[in-house]
Amino acid sequence: xxxxxxxxxxxxxxxxxxxxxxxxxxxxxxxxxxxxxxxxxxxxxxxxxxxxxxxxxxxxxxxxxxxxxxxxxxxxxxxxxxxxxxxxxxxxxxxxxxxxxxxxxxxxxxxxxxxxxxxxxxxxxxxxxxxxxxxxxxxxxxxxxxxxxxxxxxxxxxxxxxxxxxxxxxxxxxxxxxxxxxxxxxxxxxxxxxxxxxxxxxxxxxxxxxxxxxxxxxxxxxxxxxxxxxxxxxxxxxxxxxxxxxxxxxxxxxxxxxxxxxxxxx
Amino acid sequence: xxxxxxxxxxxxxxxxxxxxxxxxxxxxxxxxxxxxxxxxxxxxxxxxxxxxxxxxxxxxxxxxxxxxxxxxxxxxxxxxxxxxxxxxxxxxxxxxxxxxxxxxxxxxxxxxxxxxxxxxxxxxxxxxxxxxxxxxxxxxxxxxxxxxxxxxxxxxxxxxxxxxxxxxxxxxxxxxxxxxxxxxxxxxxxxxxxxxxxxxxxxxxx
Numbered sequence: 001x002x003x004x005x006x007x008x009x010x011x012x013x014x015x016x017x018x019x020x021x022x023x024x025x026x027x028x029x030x031x032x033x034x035x036x037x038x039x040x041x042x043x044x045x046x047x048x049x050x051x052x053x054x055x056x057x058x059x060x061x062x063x064x065x066x067x068x069x070x071x072x073x074x075x076x077x078x079x080x081x082x083x084x085x086x087x088x089x090x091x092x093x094x095x096x097x098x099x100x101x102x103x104x105x106x107x108x109x110x111x112x113x114x115x116x117x118x119x120x121x122x123x124x125x126x127x128x129x130x131x132x133x134x135x136x137x138x139x140x141x142x143x144x145x146x147x148x149x150x151x152x153x154x155x156x157x158x159x160x161x162x163x164x165x166x167x168x169x170x171x172x173x174x175x176x177x178x179x180x181x182x183x184x185x186x187x188x189x190x191x192x193x194x195x196x197x198x199x200x201x202x203x204x205x206x207x208x209x210x211x212x213x214x215x216x217x218x219x220x221x222x223x224x225x226x227x228x229x230x231x232x233x234x235x236x237x238x239x240x241x242x243x244x245x246x247x248x249x250x251x252x253x254x255x256x257x258x259x260x261x262x263x264x265x266x
Numbered sequence: 267x268x269x270x271x272x273x274x275x276x277x278x279x280x281x282x283x284x285x286x287x288x289x290x291x292x293x294x295x296x297x298x299x300x301x302x303x304x305x306x307x308x309x310x311x312x313x314x315x316x317x318x319x320x321x322x323x324x325x326x327x328x329x330x331x332x333x334x335x336x337x338x339x340x341x342x343x344x345x346x347x348x349x350x351x352x353x354x355x356x357x358x359x360x361x362x363x364x365x366x367x368x369x370x371x372x373x374x375x376x377x378x379x380x381x382x383x384x385x386x387x388x389x390x391x392x393x394x395x396x397x398x399x400x401x402x403x404x405x406x407x408x409x410x411x412x413x414x415x416x417x418x419x420x421x422x423x424x425x426x427x428x429x430x431x432x433x434x435x436x437x438x439x440x441x442x443x444x445x446x447x448x449x450x451x452x453x454x455x456x457x458x459x460x461x462x463x464x465x466x467x468x469x470x471x472x
Binding site: 161164178253256 | 309310311312313329330331332334335338339340341343344345346347394395398400
């Protein structure tokens with residue numbers, strides 16, 4: 001396998017492209033240059049750090065290390081969901097709903113892939129476990145976040161309408177039915193679009209990576225397909241979990257709206 | 267018969283009263299005194315402690331939506347979720363006949379809801395609320411957007427529903443209406459304070 005290593009000089013050159021981005025922001029007065037800089041630095045630090053962490057964990061190959069890192073990944077992704085919400089639940093549910101949904105879906109899908117599909121030996125081999133989990137939760141996170149955001153903002157906007165429907169004797173999932181549907185659609189749209197675009201408009205990142213590192217394109221495609229199916233499944237499970245969970249948390253057992261449980265972020 | 271026993275939350279009460287089938291009671295008091303909150307609580311749309319029995323059936327024994335199928339709160343301003351008026355009514359409801367009674371043009375039932383005037387919406391919301399024949403109607407200023415003529419028609423129709431055995435609670439600022447649907451009344455003076463006149467049904471006011 002011939003594989004060309006990148007030097008840090010190469011990276012520095014590539015990063016200069018971000019300056020164009022900054023230039024546009026300044027020229028058009030978008031005010032994005034600060035965020036852009038912070039996020040570019042953040043990305044660099046995060047990726048470098050994870051590179052070293054992964055290298056360390058790959059050397060250990062122990063179930064404890066693999067699972068620990070997996071849990072940290074889920075915990076951080078849970079925080080990411082929370083930070084993108086206009087309205088948050090009060091108390092532990094704010095973080096708990098997204099993170100617990102992500103935890104269940106992430107582990108169900110990853111274990112499914114590990115034990116039934118890829119079957120690496122040992123099962124906790126971090127080379128397989130962590131990237132698969134990462135790709136699933138990275139996408140599921142978006143679905144959950146979008147779904148919850150769509151639901152809370154639309155329910156907040158339509159309080160009166162929902163209460164009128166409840167007053168007419170509709171159970172909560174009927175009164176909130178349109179809002180739930182809209183939220184689920186919004187949550188699942190990115191993965192549905194990604195499926196349509198893969199191969200024609202975009203070559204998915206993972207497949208690109210495998211091809212560059214010398215894997216046969218057909219093999220890379222097979223892996224990519226598996227991952228896409230896992231992501232699609234994970235996203236729909238996660239979006240459903242997040243949205244349905246949110247409906248329960250925004251209503252009570254007497255089918256009343258309880259929007260005082262929400263607070264606006266910042 | 268509807269029995270309300272010690273119904274109370276942080277805004278009003280406690281209220282205890284009994285009201286027979288086919289009777290009405292006026293809910294009076296300035297805006298913000300808790301009239302709406304009180305009626306919402308009867309429909310279980312707002313939290314409140316206390317017991318309610320409808321025809322001997324304990325509210326606790328019914329799911330909230332079954333209760334609201336029987337005990338219907340109708341707010342002063344209505345919302346509409348489907349595109350057209352007719353979609354909000356069940357197919358076997360005699361919409362045209364009832365619209366006619368309220369002086370609503372028959373073609374209105376095919377209209378897009380955004381075309382309706384405030385008064386038309388209010389009358390249609392009343393029809394929507396009675397179309398599945400709830401046993402208790404809680405009407406929050408049901409004629410607030412209506413001219414005298416259509417208000418009169420609506421009052422007639424409330425009377426008709428009442429004659430069929432429905433219990434009617436009616437919040438109103440209009441003295442004529444108070445006279446028509448009294449003499450039983452509950453008067454909210456300010457939050458937490460409720461006055462009962464000589465016509466009031468039996469009440470414990472702490």
